[in-house]
Amino acid sequence: MAVMTTRREFIAAAAAAAAVSGVALERGEDAAERGIKVRFLGSGAAGWHKSMAKNPHARRQSSVLLDGRALIDFTKCSFDKLPEGCRPEVLFQTHSHGDHYNPLAAVKSGVKRMYVHETWASAARAEVSAAAAKLGLPAPEVRALQFGRFVEECGMRFMSVPANHSTSRVTDGVLERTSLYLVEKGPARLLYATDTGGICGDAARMIGIDPHIQKTKSPDGSDFIAPFVHTAKPITALIMEATNGDTDDDFRIFVHSSVQTVSRIVDMLKKHSRYAPPPGQSAYITHLAIKYREWPAEKVNADIPSTLRSAYDGLEVVLG
Numbered sequence: 001m002a003v004m005t006t007r008r009e010f011i012a013a014a015a016a017a018a019a020v021s022g023v024a025l026e027r028g029e030d031a032a033e034r035g036i037k038v039r040f041l042g043s044g045a046a047g048w049h050k051s052m053a054k055n056p057h058a059r060r061q062s063s064v065l066l067d068g069r070a071l072i073d074f075t076k077c078s079f080d081k082l083p084e085g086c087r088p089e090v091l092f093q094t095h096s097h098g099d100h101y102n103p104l105a106a107v108k109s110g111v112k113r114m115y116v117h118e119t120w121a122s123a124a125r126a127e128v129s130a131a132a133a134k135l136g137l138p139a140p141e142v143r144a145l146q147f148g149r150f151v152e153e154c155g156m157r158f159m160s161v162p163a164n165h166s167t168s169r170v171t172d173g174v175l176e177r178t179s180l181y182l183v184e185k186g187p188a189r190l191l192y193a194t195d196t197g198g199i200c201g202d203a204a205r206m207i208g209i210d211p212h213i214q215k216t217k218s219p220d221g222s223d224f225i226a227p228f229v230h231t232a233k234p235i236t237a238l239i240m241e242a243t244n245g246d247t248d249d250d251f252r253i254f255v256h257s258s259v260q261t262v263s264r265i266v267d268m269l270k271k272h273s274r275y276a277p278p279p280g281q282s283a284y285i286t287h288l289a290i291k292y293r294e295w296p297a298e299k300v301n302a303d304i305p306s307t308l309r310s311a312y313d314g315l316e317v318v319l320g
């Protein structure tokens with residue numbers, strides 16, 4: 001155990017140094033082993049136009065690449081920040097809004113599998129097939145996700161949990177449900193939370209960060225975390241949207257978050273030991289507001305609480 005502690009301290013010190021210097025962690029040989037390598041392919045909300053690419057600080061539509069293999073959300077502009085020669089294997093979709101989901105881009109990315117919530121899986125399957133036929137490329141297999149169940153991909157475990165967000169898509173009479181993702185790898189538990197207005201109660205329960213404590217054990221020992229049998233377990237890393245910028249005076253407060261929302265969540269979860277990042281590791285905001293759309297990350301960081309840091313396009317960090 002002593003070795004583990006020393007190792008964790010070493011990682012924490014590296015993360016702290018990176019956080020202080022504002023420089024992303026280098027790609028160490030054991031980077032994949034010590035946490036989840038997150039590369040932000042985009043860090044802005046909707047409204048990207050390719051003419052903005054001239055500005056190195058402009059923010060593309062939000063997307064991340066995890067451990068160089070798994071994508072969460074992907075659109076046409078996401079290709080810009082994919083590493084040279086990168087061949088992502090899977091794509092997890094948070095929802096079907098156009099700044100997160102693009103069937104043509106999904107097919108062109110070359111992913112083999114694509115995961116969407118079961119409420120819109122049949123629609124996604126038809127759209128991706130049509131895109132593949134148009135491009136003359138193979139279509140990824142579209143798999144339906146249920147909330148609260150883990151799937152394993154690329155050495156990580158992904159669990160879809162409900163977002164507090166909404167689309168107008170109805171498939172077979174059912175309204176689409178939108179997703180956040182809990183991503184686990186070793187001791188790392190990363191919550192990727194966009195698009196969402198705060199974190200809703202069902203999601204908090206499934207993740208294990210709500211105020212309740214475990215009452216019973218899962219009867220069959222499966223990975224399903226039923227709302228009433230979860231084990232309280234802190235997350236160790238958080239990436240969350242701040243679409244509303246630094247104001248709560250925004251009608252979209254029901255479906256999007258502000259910097260203040262994220263800051264309050266971070267403080268509250270820390271206070272109740274539901275968010276326990278390695279020392280020096282900040283929570284990141286992404287899907288940034290129009291106000292911050294073309295601001296350099298340092299300028300955003302000076303404008304937000306010190307517990308948070310701004311993601312930016314191309315930023316790569318290892319989150320433990």
Ligand SMILES: [Zn+2]
Pocket residue numbers: 095097165195
């Ligand atoms: Zn959306």
